[in-house]
Amino acid sequence: MDRRKFLTKATVGGAAAAAATTLAAPALAQANPRITWRLASSFPKSTDTLYGGGETLAKFMSDATDGAFQIQSFAAGEIVGGLQVHDAVTDGTVEIAHTVGYYFWGKDPTFALGSAVPFSLNARGMNAFMFEGGGNEMYNEFLAQHNIVGLPAGNTGAQMGGWFRKEINTLDDLRGLKFRVGGFAGKVLEELGVVPQQLAGGDVYPALERGTLDATEFTNPYDDEKLGFVKVAPYYYAPGVWEGGPMIHFFINKDQFEDLPPAYQALLVGGSKIVNNDLMAEYDWRNPPALRTVIGQGAQLRYFSKEIMDAMFDAANKVYAEIEAVNPAFANMWGAIKDFRRDHYTWSQVTEYNYDTYMMIKQNEGAL
Template sequence: MDRRSFLTKTAVVGAAASTLAAPAIAQTNPRITWRLASSFPKSLDTIYGAADDLYNFVSEATDGNFVIQPFAAGEIVGALQVHDAVTDGTVEAAHTAGYYFWGKDPTFALGCAVPFSLSSRGMNAFMYEGGGNELYNEFLAQYKIIAFPGGNSGTQMGGWFRREINTVDDLRGLKMRIGGFAGKVLEQLGLVPQQIAGGDIYQALERGTIDAAEWIGPYDDEKLGFVKVAPYYYAPGVWEGGPMWHFYFNTDAYGALPENYKSVLRTACDAANVRMLSKYDYKNPTAIKTLVGQGAQLRWFSKDVMDAMFDAANRTYEEYSATNTHFANMWGAIKDFRSEYYTWAQIADYNYDTYMMIKQNEGAL
C-alpha cells in the first residue's frame, strides 16, 4: 500500500469514527438548561456567589451541556417564594436558607440553623456523615424537593444594638430585627422580633423604629453601615452557630437527569458548600478590624443571658417535638450528635485554637 492510499483510508476511517462518536457523546451529555432562583441579591457576593459557583462547576464538568442559570431574588420570584417555585416546577432549582420557611413547618429550619445547634463543621459532619441530609430529604420529599448542602457562613454575630445588653431584663421590650425561628425563641424573654428586609434595616435603626438588628457577620454587615447607627456589636449569634444554606432541586427534574449529571451536580454542591465558608473565613478577619476602626464596640452576651436563651430554645424544641414527627426525629438526631461532637471538639481543636489565640494576643503570631 502506497503512502497516499494509506493516508486516504486513514482519513476515511477517522471521519467515520468521529461520526459514530458524536451521537454517543450527545447521548452521554445531553443539553439541559435549568433555572435557579436565589433567595439572595447579587450584592451578597459570598452567599449569592454559591449559585454562580454551581453554574460554573457544572458547566465546566459537562463541556457546557448542563447549564444551571442563576437568577437573583426578585428576578423570577421573590426571595421567600423560591421554595414554592421549585415545588411547582416554575424553576428546577433554588439556593436558599431553610429557616425562611419555618412558618410552613419548623423542620425546615433544622436543615439551616436553630439556636444552640451545631457549628459549621458540626453541621457538615452531621449532614454528610450522620444521616442529616437523608433525614432532611425525607421531610422535603412531600414538597417535591431534594436538597444538598450549599454553603455556610460559620458562626454569625449576635447583631447591632443601640444600647448595651447586660442582663436578661435588658431584652424585655427590645425591638429587634431577627429571623423568624430565633425570634420565636427570644419572644419568651420579652424581646419583640421584627421582620424587616435587609435593605430596610439601616433606616429602621437610624430612626429608632427598632433597637437592634442581626444580619450575618463582619464582611456582609460592613456593607450595610450599621456601625453608624447602632455601635454595640455583640457576639456570638447563638441562634446561628453554623447556618447551612441549601440547593433545592425539583425531584422530577433531578430524577430525569442522567446518572453522570446527578454525580456532577452533587459534587458541585459539595464544592460550593466548602467554598462559601472559605470566603467568609478569609474576608471576616479584615472586615472586623475595619468595623472596629469605624467605631464598632465589641461586646459579648453574658453567660446569664445565653443561659436564658438556651432554656427558651429547649422549651421551643420540646413543644414542636411533641406534635411534629419530622421535627422530633431530626432534632433528636442533632441533639445526639451534638453531645458527641462537642465532647471531641473541646479536646483538640478548642485547646489548639485557644493557645494560638493567646499567642496572637501576645503579638507572637
Template sequence: MDRRSFLTKAALGGAAASTLAAPAIAQSNPQITWRLASSFPKSLDTIYGGAEVLSKMVEEASDGNFKIQVFAAGEIVPGLQVADAVMNGTVEACHTAGYYFWGKDPTWALAAAVPFSLNARGLNAWHYHGGGIDLYNEFLAKQGLYGLPGGNTGAQMGGWFRKEINSVEDFKGLKMRVGGFAGKVLEKLGLVPQQIAGGDIYPSLEKGTIDATEWIGPYDDEKLGFYKVAPYYYYPGWWEGSLTVHFFFSKKQIESLPKQYQGLLHTAAQAANADMLQKYDMKNPAAIKRLVANGTQLKAFNPEIMQACFKAANEVYADMEASNPEFAKIWGSIKDFRKDYFTWEQVAEYNYDTFMMRENIAGKL
C-alpha cells in the same frame, strides 16, 4: 500493505469511530438550562456567590451543556419566596436558608441553623456523614424538593443594637430582625421578632422600624452598613453557631437528569459549600478590624443572657418535639451527634485554639 497506506487507513478508521461515537455522547450529555432563584442580593458576594460557584462548575464540567442561570433576590421572585418558586415550577432550583420557611413547619430550619446547635465543622459532619442529608430529604420530598448543602457562614455574630443589652430585661419590647425561629426563643424573653429579607434590613434599621438586627458576620454586615446606625455589635449569634445555606432542587427535575448530571450537582454543591466557609474565614478578620476602627463597639452577651436563652430554646424544642414527629426525628439526630461532637471538640481543638488565642493576645504571633 505499505506503512503509509496502513497509517492512512488507520486514521480513517479512527475518524469513523469518532463519528459513530458522537451521537451517543450527545445523547448522554443533553443540553439543559435551569433557572435558580437566590434569596440573596448580588452585593453579598460571599453568600450569593455560592450559587455562582455551582453554576460555573456545572457548566464547565458538562462542556457547556448543562447551564444553571442564577437570579438574585427579587429578579424573579422575592428572596423569601424562592422555595415556593421551585415547588410551583417557576424555577428548577433555589439557593436559600431553610429557616426562612420555618413558619410552614419548624422542621425546615433544623438542617440550616437553630439555636445552640452545631458549629460549622460539626454541622457539615452531621450532614455528610451523620445522615443529615438523607433525613432532611425525607422531609423535603413531601414538598417536592431535593436539598443539598450549598454553603456555610461559620458562627455568626449576635447582631447590631441601638442600645446596650446588659440583662434579659433589655430584650423586652425590642423590635429585632432575626432569622429562622430564633425569634420564637427570643419572643419568650419579651423581644418582638421581625422577618425581613437582607436587602430591606438597613432601611428598616435606619428609619427606626426595628431597634436591632442580626445578619451574618463582619464582612457581610459591613457591606450592609449597619454600623452607621447601630453602634453595639454583640456576639455570639447563639441562634446560628453555623448556618448551612441549601440548594433546593425540584425533585421531579433532578430525578429526570442523566445520572452524570445528578452526580455533578452533588459534587458542585459540596464544592460551593466548602468554598463559602473558606471565603468567610478569609474575609471576616479584616472586616472586624475595619468595623472597630469605624467606631463599632464589640460586646459579648453575658452569661446570664446566654443561660436564659439556652433555657428558653430548650423549652421551645420540647414543645415542638411533642407535637411534630418529623421535627423530633431530625432534632433527635442532631442532639445525639452534638453531645459526642462537643465532647471531642473540648479535647484537642478547644485546647489548641485557646492556647493560640492567648499567644495572639500576648502579641507573640
C-alpha cells in the same frame, strides 16, 4: 526506536482514536442533552459570597458538560422574592434555588433543622452530621413531601449576634427590644420578651436610624460591613447563638432532578460540594479584615453574658420540647442532631479547643 516505525504507529493510533471519537459522539450527545435551568437565589447580588454560590454551581455545570447544562442565576426579587423560592421550586416555576432552610420554618419547623437553630451544631459539626451522619438523608425524606431535593451548598460559620443601638447587659435589656432576627430564632427570643421584627433589607437602616427598630442581625463582618449599620447601631454583639453553623442549600425540584441523566445528577451533587467548601473558605478569609474595618469605623465589640446565653439556651429547649411533642419529623431529626451534638462537642474540646485556645492566647500576647 526507528523514527519511521514510530511515526507509522503514531499515525495508526491517531486514526484509531479519531475513529473511536467519531463513533462515540452520537452516544455522548444522547447521554448529555442540552438543558437550561433557572436558579432563584434568596440573596441579593450585593452579598457576593452568598449570591455567588449559585454562580459557582452554574459555571461548574457548564464547564463539566461542555456547555450542555446551563443554569441561569437570578437574584432575590428578579423572578420571585427571596422568601418565595421554596414555592417556586415546589411548583416548578424554577428548577433550583439557593437558599436557607430556616426561611421556611413557618411552613414546618423541620425546615430549619437543615440549616441552623439556636444552640445546634457549628459548621464542621453540620458538615459531619449532614454528610456522614445521615442528616441529609433525613432532611431529604422530609423535603420530598414538598417535591424538593436538597443539596448542602455552603455555610457562613458561626454568625455575629447583631447590631444594637444600646448595650445588652441584663435580661431586662432584652424585654421589649424590637429586633430584626430570623423567624425561628425570633420564636425563641420571644420567650425572653424580645419583639421579633420581619423587615425587608432596604428598610432596616432607616428603621434603626429612626429608633423604630432597636437591633438587627445579618451574618458576619464581611457582609455586615457593606450595610453600614455601625453608623446607627454601634454595639456589635457576639456570638449569634441562633446560627452557630447555618448550612445553605440548593433546593431542586424533585421531578426535574429525577428526570436528569444519572451523570447530571452526580455532577449536581459534586458541584454542590464544591460550593459548600468554597463558601466557608471565603468567609474565613474575608471576615478577619472586615472585622478590623468595622471596628475602625466605630463598632464596639461586645459579648452576650453567660446569664443571657443561659436564658436563651433554656428558652430554646422549651420551644424544642413543644415542637417535638407534635411534629414527628422534627422530633426525629432534632433527636439525631442532639445525639451527635454531645459527641461532637466532647471530641472538639479534647484537642481542637485546646489548640485554638492556646493559639488565641499567643495572638493576644502579640507572639503571632
